[in-house]
Amino acid sequence: MKNTEDKKQKVYKIVEKSGLWYAMSGIIVVAGILAIIFSGLNVGIDFTGGTNLMIKSDKTVSTGQIRDELKAMGIEKSVIQRTGKESENICLIRMPELENAKRVQLIENMNRNLGGIEVLEVDHIGPSIGEELKQQSLWIILTVLGLLLVYITFRFEFWSGCATIIALIHDTLVTLGFIALFGYEIDIAVIVAILTIMGYSINDTIVVFDRIRENSAIHKKRLPFVDIANLSITQTLSRSINTSFTVLLAIMALIIFGGATIKVFAVVLFVGIATGTYSSIFIAAPTLAAFKKIKI
Amino acid sequence: MNVKQKLKLLGVIILAIVSVVIVINKPIKLGLDLQGGSRLVLECQDTQSRKVDDQAVIGALEVIRNRIDGLGITEPVIQRKGQEQIIIEMPGVKDPERAIKLIGETAMLEFARADVPIASEEVLASGNRLTELYGTNSRLAKYDIYDRRGNLAGQKTIILKETVLTGADLKFAGIGYDSYGAPMINIEFTAEGGNKFYNVTEKDTGKPLAIILDGKIISAPNINEPIRGGKAQITGKFTMEEATDLVIKLKAGSLPVPVTIVSNQTIGPSLGQDSVDKSKIAGIWSLFLVAIFMIIYYRLPGLLASLALLLYAFLVSALFSLGNFTLTLPGIAGFIITLGMAVDANILIFERLKEELHSGKNIRMAIEAGFSRAFLTIFDANITTIIAVLPLLWLGTGTIKGFAVVMVLGILVSMFSAIVVTRVLMEALVGTELIKNKFLVLQ
Numbered sequence: 244m245k246n247t248e249d250k251k252q253k254v255y256k257i258v259e260k261s262g263l264w265y266a267m268s269g270i271i272v273v274a275g276i277l278a279i280i281f282s283g284l285n286v287g288i289d290f291t292g293g294t295n296l297m298i299k300s301d302k303t304v305s306t307g308q309i310r311d312e313l314k315a316m317g318i319e320k321s322v323i324q325r326t327g328k329e330s331e332n333i334c335l336i337r338m339p340e341l342e343n344a345k346r347v348q349l350i351e352n353m354n355r356n357l358g359g360i361e362v363l364e365v366d367h368i369g370p371s372i373g374e375e376l377k378q379q380s381l382w383i384i385l386t387v388l389g390l391l392l393v394y395i396t397f398r399f400e401f402w403s404g405c406a407t408i409i410a411l412i413h414d415t416l417v418t419l420g421f422i423a424l425f426g427y428e429i430d431i432a433v434i435v436a437i438l439t440i441m442g443y444s445i446n447d448t449i450v451v452f453d454r455i456r457e458n459s460a461i462h463k464k465r466l467p468f469v470d471i472a473n474l475s476i477t478q479t480l481s482r483s484i485n486t487s488f489t490v491l492l493a494i495m496a497l498i499i500f501g502g503a504t505i506k507v508f509a510v511v512l513f514v515g516i517a518t519g520t521y522s523s524i525f526i527a528a529p530t531l532a533a534f535k536k537i538k539i
Numbered sequence: 540m541n542v543k544q545k546l547k548l549l550g551v552i553i554l555a556i557v558s559v560v561i562v563i564n565k566p567i568k569l570g571l572d573l574q575g576g577s578r579l580v581l582e583c584q585d586t587q588s589r590k591v592d593d594q595a596v597i598g599a600l601e602v603i604r605n606r607i608d609g610l611g612i613t614e615p616v617i618q619r620k621g622q623e624q625i626i627i628e629m630p631g632v633k634d635p636e637r638a639i640k641l642i643g644e645t646a647m648l649e650f651a652r653a654d655v656p657i658a659s660e661e662v663l664a665s666g667n668r669l670t671e672l673y674g675t676n677s678r679l680a681k682y683d684i685y686d687r688r689g690n691l692a693g694q695k696t697i698i699l700k701e702t703v704l705t706g707a708d709l710k711f712a713g714i715g716y717d718s719y720g721a722p723m724i725n726i727e728f729t730a731e732g733g734n735k736f737y738n739v740t741e742k743d744t745g746k747p748l749a750i751i752l753d754g755k756i757i758s759a760p761n762i763n764e765p766i767r768g769g770k771a772q773i774t775g776k777f778t779m780e781e782a783t784d785l786v787i788k789l790k791a792g793s794l795p796v797p798v799t800i801v802s803n804q805t806i807g808p809s810l811g812q813d814s815v816d817k818s819k820i821a822g823i824w825s826l827f828l829v830a831i832f833m834i835i836y837y838r839l840p841g842l843l844a845s846l847a848l849l850l851y852a853f854l855v856s857a858l859f860s861l862g863n864f865t866l867t868l869p870g871i872a873g874f875i876i877t878l879g880m881a882v883d884a885n886i887l888i889f890e891r892l893k894e895e896l897h898s899g900k901n902i903r904m905a906i907e908a909g910f911s912r913a914f915l916t917i918f919d920a921n922i923t924t925i926i927a928v929l930p931l932l933w934l935g936t937g938t939i940k941g942f943a944v945v946m947v948l949g950i951l952v953s954m955f956s957a958i959v960v961t962r963v964l965m966e967a968l969v970g971t972e973l974i975k976n977k978f979l980v981l982q
Binding site (some may be wrong): 297342343361363366369371390394395431434435438453481485486488492502509512 | 582800803805832871930934
């Protein structure tokens with residue numbers, strides 16, 4: 244068990260090492276941007292429109308055979324992926340928008356030529372709907388950022404609000420970078436994950452800022468802001484880590500046991516919340532300290 | 540414990556029992572992605588004769604509603620979206636393709652005067668021969684004919700003239716069987732329709748009458764004699780299913796404007812069931828993992844927090860059930876996330892408690908100070924998550940909405956569980972031997 248007397252004296256010098264923290268995050272964000280530039284952002288049909296078909300075949304069917312069926316219907320571009328267990332013969336087919344009648348025809352053809360086909364899931368999104376969703380998502384993210392800025396300004400003060408928003412943007416960029424690096428598909432679930440991450444990441448930040456406010460009241464005359472910040476971060480460290488830890492535990496259970504449909508969502512959340520905790524400790528307060536220095 | 544604390548403890552226990560009872564007895568409504576089903580977005584289209592306006596969309600809604608009723612789907616959702624779109628949700632639909640076909644087809648039924656071509660196609664097609672022979676409204680058309688066993692026997696050419704009756708003139712449509720036992724449609728015209736029918740059959744005796752569905756000739760029987768009484772039969776190559784669907788369409792009326800399907804999300808029931816099963820396991824594991832962590836790190840208070848967490852899980856489930864909300868897969872994920880978040884408030888309180896104890900307060904005062912000082916921080920933290928997630932109620936589909944509902948509900952209840960329930964449990968133990976044991980309480 245930690246000796247609390249020692250802890251009173253040991254204050255982690257976090258703010259002083261700001262450069263290091265920004266650099267670490269910067270590396271991932273840059274890697275992500277490079278990934279986006281070179282391999283493109285994998286945007287799902289929720290936003291681009293298109294048709295996803297998940298089928299289960301009685302017999303083992305090769306992706307080549309499926310591609311031939313698609314070509315026979317005039318579908319040139321498609322991505323075919325095996326998913327699930329080997330023995331289950333489940334395939335996910337992604338293609339540009341296929342109208343209803345043609346899709347029915349395709350399934351009939353496949354049934355005839357490839358043996359019994361069961362359609363597990365159809366996801367057909369027209370391009371106008373995709374465009375609409377894209378607009379809505381962007382608006383919501385901007386609105387939420389704005390609302391959170393207002394709220395933090397209201398509860399603390401404007402510079403705290405700015406520091407928080409910077410931490411949030413950092414979290415979003417790192418999460419997107421991670422998604423780009425691993426080629427995950429950006430669909431509506433990713434937007435949901437980003438919003439959840441934003442809402443949750445602020446929690447830790449508030450805990451730290453709350454403590455900063457408390458310590459400022461006590462130590463203002465004696466200590467410069469940087470020391471107050473360090474003290475606050477040190478004092479709230481176990482709190483920040485533990486609260487995130489429990490959520491990460493719960494998400495871990497989802498990743499391991501939850502099944503393929505929810506897995507990507509859970510992984511994105513995991514990365515985002517872990518990043519959020521990191522940013523609350525290593526980015527938010529140092530940024531606030533930087534603002535204070537500029538102000539003074 | 541004083542009386543007030545005893546009552547509060549009793550209250551918590553009753554709440555727990557009630558929640559468990561509700562969860563066991565009232566099933567939770569499952570979303571499309573968990574029970575299987577289809578979600579369609581239809582868009583009304585302009586035609587040459589009609590532009591999409593309010594009337595058209597409302598008319599289409601009505602027709603679609605009747606058709607879905609005809610399918611016997613339980614608890615469908617049929618809603619207008621914006622100016623020209625219609626959202627349809629069909630939970631548990633067994634044959635989504637059939638339903639989609641049924642809903643999407645205009646089902647415009649027309650009875651047109653017709654005639655037998657007296658010359659070959661080429662002759663008729665040249666110049667104005669058609670108009671000379673048959674009048675200005677006439678056009679050439681082909682239709683399929685079938686033999687007795689229902690196989691395609693060939694194509695016949697026919698001259699189509701003006702439409703004299705439509706599906707709107709029908710009073711009744713039902714299934715019947717012809718002399719071969721094949722399904723056919725019995726129809727009866729309205730009084731006015733019946734008169735028109737008599738006039739046509741009298742004028743055109745010996746000529747065919749074309750029956751056209753959505754622009755395709757499905758049948759062209761010869762009129763043998765004038766028909767009074769307005770009753771007739773439509774025979775054609777129908778399977779039982781096709782005949783049934785046609786009757787549903789005729790009864791519901793034809794769509795005032797055509798619709799296209801701009802979005803179709805269909806999930807088969809086996810995939811849904813798989814998700815439900817896996818999520819249950821994930822949920823139990825997450826409860827377990829979080830509880831273990833809390834007990835190891837915070838010991839006795841951690842155990843109490845775990846009990847509060849269990850109550851939380853049942854309470855949220857019960858409220859969700861009572862509120863008739865629909866549970867979706869993202870909703871389950873959200874619930875599992877809130878399990879982890881629910882203890883956050885406890886952690887904040889316990890850390891505060893540690894500090895208060897170190898500053899010298901006795902256990903009772905430390906509990907009081909801990910809970911009240913931490914309250915504002917807990918409130919701030921939870922409100923921001925709600926702010927971030929609330930807009931999702933308006934974005935996207937029902938599956939996403941399900942997530943937002945669970946998160947908001949979960950966060951609100953978790954505040955209650957952490958602040959009220961844990962405190963009640965802790966106060967219940969104050970003064971007992973367990974609390975005095977330094978090992979069991981925080982260092």
